[in-house]
Amino acid sequence: MDQETRRAISLFRFGVISPLVSRKGMSRGEQEAHLREIIAAHWEMPGSARTSIARSTVLRWLAIYQRSGERLESLEPQPRRDRNTSRALDQELQASLIRLRQANPGVSLPVFVKIARSVGIVEPEHTPSKDSLYRLFKRAGIEKDTRLPEDRRRFETELSNDLWQSDCMHGPRVVHSGKLRKAYLFAVIDDHSRLITNARFYLAEDLDSYRDCLIGAFQKRGLPRRLYVDNGAAFRSNALKYACARLGVALLHSRPYIPQGRGKIERFFRSVRMQFIPLLPAELTLEILNERLAQWIDDDYHERKHSSTGQTPLERYLAQVHLLRAAPPDLRDYFRIPARRKVDKDRTVTLEGHVYEAPLGLMGQTISLLYHQDDLSRVEVVRDDQSLGFLTPLDQAVNSRIKRDSTLKTTIVETPPTPAASSGSPPASYRSGSLFSGSSS
Numbered sequence: 001m002d003q004e005t006r007r008a009i010s011l012f013r014f015g016v017i018s019p020l021v022s023r024k025g026m027s028r029g030e031q032e033a034h035l036r037e038i039i040a041a042h043w044e045m046p047g048s049a050r051t052s053i054a055r056s057t058v059l060r061w062l063a064i065y066q067r068s069g070e071r072l073e074s075l076e077p078q079p080r081r082d083r084n085t086s087r088a089l090d091q092e093l094q095a096s097l098i099r100l101r102q103a104n105p106g107v108s109l110p111v112f113v114k115i116a117r118s119v120g121i122v123e124p125e126h127t128p129s130k131d132s133l134y135r136l137f138k139r140a141g142i143e144k145d146t147r148l149p150e151d152r153r154r155f156e157t158e159l160s161n162d163l164w165q166s167d168c169m170h171g172p173r174v175v176h177s178g179k180l181r182k183a184y185l186f187a188v189i190d191d192h193s194r195l196i197t198n199a200r201f202y203l204a205e206d207l208d209s210y211r212d213c214l215i216g217a218f219q220k221r222g223l224p225r226r227l228y229v230d231n232g233a234a235f236r237s238n239a240l241k242y243a244c245a246r247l248g249v250a251l252l253h254s255r256p257y258i259p260q261g262r263g264k265i266e267r268f269f270r271s272v273r274m275q276f277i278p279l280l281p282a283e284l285t286l287e288i289l290n291e292r293l294a295q296w297i298d299d300d301y302h303e304r305k306h307s308s309t310g311q312t313p314l315e316r317y318l319a320q321v322h323l324l325r326a327a328p329p330d331l332r333d334y335f336r337i338p339a340r341r342k343v344d345k346d347r348t349v350t351l352e353g354h355v356y357e358a359p360l361g362l363m364g365q366t367i368s369l370l371y372h373q374d375d376l377s378r379v380e381v382v383r384d385d386q387s388l389g390f391l392t393p394l395d396q397a398v399n400s401r402i403k404r405d406s407t408l409k410t411t412i413v414e415t416p417p418t419p420a421a422s423s424g425s426p427p428a429s430y431r432s433g434s435l436f437s438g439s440s441s
Contacts, residue, residue: 003368004340008046010075011241016043016053017062018226018250021070035059050138054131072245073385089128089136096121097133098140105142109133160320163191164217164224165265168210168234171201172277174286183286185272185293186213186234189265190221193317194306196268196297197221201289208373210234211335218247218331221317222324226250228262243334247327271301336370336380343367348394352376356391 019034020026026034038058042051061075068074089097100116107115109130116122128136157163171183186209187199198217202209214227227244229235231253244251254262276296280289302314309316328334341349343358343365350356351369354376358367368382369391381388 005047006076007242008238009077010072011238011245012046013061013075014065014072014245015241015251017058017065018252020058020062021065021250052134054134056131070248089132093121093128094136097128097136098142101137101140101142157191159323160190160192160195160317161222161224161324163226163228164197165189165191165262166210166214166227166229166235167262167265167269168205168230168232169269169272170205171272172280172289174201174203174289175283176203176286181286183289184209185269186210187265187268188214188217188227189268190224190313190317191228191264193311193313194264194268194309195221195302195313195317199293199297201286201293203286205232205234207234207237207240211240214240215331215335218327222326223247223249226252228252228254230254230262239335239337242338246334248325268301275300332372333370336372339369339371340366341369349391351379351391355394357394358391359388362388 016038019038020031035055035058038053039055041053043053044051064074065071097116100119100121101112104112104115112133113122113127113130117124117127122128166186166188169185169187171185173180174183175181181203183201183203184205185199185201188197189195190197198213198220200213200216202212225248227249229251235253241251272293276293280292284292303312305312306316339351341351343349343362345363347358347360347363348355349358349367349369351371352373356379359381362381362383365383367388369379370382371379377393379391381391
């Protein structure tokens with residue numbers, strides 16, 4: 001299993017246990033309620049055809065994550081030493097259990113185990129686990145879905161920044177470069193207070209637009225414990241999942257075609273359509289549109305008492321300002337794009353059409369790169385979750401003056417300037433030592 005697959009699995013596992021770690025001081029009853037929801041949910045697991053998770057598995061992932069000091073990397077899967085071997089059930093026992101299950105399809109697994117013991121198929125000291133039985137019956141196609149119908153009710157979180165809801169709305173057309181372009185409104189709302197942590201119109205309904213909106217929300221209002229979003233393409237990026245996981249924000253996706261869980265953000269969009277957009281002029285630019293939106297939110301929406309809470313969104317949000325988590329100063333770097341590259345024998349790496357030099361000692365190795373698409377001058381090298389600094393753009397003129405030996409040391413060979421060259425001291429990038437700079441800003 002490669003590193004990218006392990007990372008995708010760790011992100012999925014964090015998403016599963018995030019309701020159990022995103023709130024401190026949770027009572028036992030609340031924890032049990034979250035566990036029941038997780039066990040009853042239908043999951044799409046990376047690299048697996050399974051769609052459900054056992055209670056013991058959830059608790060094991062939670063324990064591993066907490067024992068590691070809440071490190072995301074601890075949730076990456078470890079290879080099994082007994083792969084492709086049966087650990088609990090031999091072929092004869094499997095066939096007997098399947099026949100017995102077909103004869104008793106309606107009983108629960110604990111009752112089924114008692115029946116299996118009573119007829120002598122299994123012995124008390126060698127009773128297979130419920131997880132093993134569930135997997136066996138599911139593979140045989142005889143396990144029924146015993147989940148209860150979903151209970152949907154109105155809800156409200158107890159604290160500000162406990163849960164944010166986010167979505168995108170198609171907006172009016174704006175004048176851009178002499179043409180009319182449709183604008184898209186990305187917005188983020190705090191579930192407890194109904195405060196809009198950030199909202200902006202963009203010219204595209206894509207990840208870059210949503211990332212800009214979300215970073216603005218984090219910078220202005222701190223970090224939420226959970227972020228509840230739609231299933232659109234702008235919300236499904238692995239880069240977004242990884243950034244939220246590193247920030248300790250549980251990223252939750254609503255089920256397709258079921259918008260009930262995003263009722264508060266949909267209610268805000270309805271206010272925008274009914275109260276804000278009708279007052280706009282026929283033609284306006286994106287900049288003016290966003291200026292008017294910000295003014296309407298600050299002067300009207302945030303200062304108006306909400307019918308459900310009896311308070312204005314701003315005063316309800318600020319009542320618990322001392323509990324909020326501030327965003328880190330290097331917040332934008334959490335949203336960098338990850339990439340995997342193999343270092344060539346000449347110590348070069350190609351990324352987005354640009355050629356860079358990698359540090360010494362990495363020739364032929366596969367490394368991870370983190371970068372912003374709009375700033376390819378700062379590409380960070382990461383290996384085993386440790387930063388090795390930043391790549392250096394390839395300069396063949398400098399390389400022609402470097403003498404290399406078998407010990408991987410480099411030395412600048414000073415050559416006299418040619419008549420055509422200008423006099424003066426060489427540039428700073430010509431100084432002796434490694435061409436790789438490990439500094440960071």
